[in-house]
Amino acid sequence: DAGITQSPRHKVTETGTPVTLRCHQTENHRYMYWYRQDPGHGLRLIHYSYGVKDTDKGEVSDGYSVSRSKTEDFLLTLESATSSQTSVYFCAIRAAGRSNQPQHFGDGTRLSIL
Amino acid sequence: AQSVAQPEDQVNVAEGNPLTVKCTYSVSGNPYLFWYVQYPNRGLQFLLKYITGDNLVKGSYGFEAEFNKSQTSFHLKKPSALVSDSALYFCAVREGDAGNMLTFGGGTRLMVKP
Numbered sequence: 001d002a003g004i005t006q007s008p009r010h011k012v013t014e015t016g017t018p019v020t021l022r023c024h025q026t027e028n029h030r031y032m033y034w035y036r037q038d039p040g041h042g043l044r045l046i047h048y049s050y051g052v053k054d055t056d057k058g059e060v061s062d063g064y065s066v067s068r069s070k071t072e073d074f075l076l077t078l079e080s081a082t083s084s085q086t087s088v089y090f091c092a093i094r095a096a097g098r099s100n101q102p103q104h105f106g107d108g109t110r111l112s113i114l
Numbered sequence: 115a116q117s118v119a120q121p122e123d124q125v126n127v128a129e130g131n132p133l134t135v136k137c138t139y140s141v142s143g144n145p146y147l148f149w150y151v152q153y154p155n156r157g158l159q160f161l162l163k164y165i166t167g168d169n170l171v172k173g174s175y176g177f178e179a180e181f182n183k184s185q186t187s188f189h190l191k192k193p194s195a196l197v198s199d200s201a202l203y204f205c206a207v208r209e210g211d212a213g214n215m216l217t218f219g220g221g222t223r224l225m226v227k228p
Contacts, residue, residue, distance in 0.1 A: 040220055042118075042120075042204060042219050043158070045215055045216070102148055102163055105158040106157050107157045108156075108157055
């Protein structure tokens with residue numbers, strides 16, 4: 001398995017609270033991604049990073065922010081969580097160089113917002 | 115914009131029979147195509163990819179996929195299904211070297227019955 005650790009693995013919180021999810025990699029890969037997985041929608045890209053302090057929006061970025069201060073860590077923040085953000089969140093990484101390389105995924109964080 | 119369609123939410127097959135999981139795509143340039151598998155409470159695992167070359171691509175666990183440019187399809191196949199193949203399968207596309215982002219289909223649940 002690729003060296004990707006997501007934390008926490010499960011979290012329950014209340015509407016309006018801030019939440020931060022962490023993705024840590026040991027592969028020194030340049031690209032990191034945050035997705036959410038919802039029934040019937042597959043995986044949808046929230047934000048991605050192409051280097052330290054270099055990030056860009058994905059398909060469903062509203063309500064989310066990200067930061068990458070070190071190569072190995074990519075943080076996803078929900079500033080004020082809403083029930084619509086209840087989902088399973090996956091981090092992925094990809095090596096730089098040849099863009100035909102596949103992404104490799106962590107095991108996910110299950111987030112419930114009550 | 116790129117998109118992926120997996121027309122079947124679920125595919126049922128008997129153990130030992132051949133299986134096919136369908137995928138069609140839409141992309142402006144040359145497609146990079148990927149198949150992933152997801153087991154319960156796990157992240158997505160890479161199975162195989164098509165970048166260029168032979169239309170028949172072989173991947174992990176005996177799976178293969180056939181790229182058909184005229185039909186814009188990339189169906190996943192296996193000659194003889196195993197009960198352990200039961201899982202959720204995702205097709206994904208990226209627009210050649212120009213794209214950093216993968217777009218996923220909604221997923222197809224494969225059920226292999228003994």
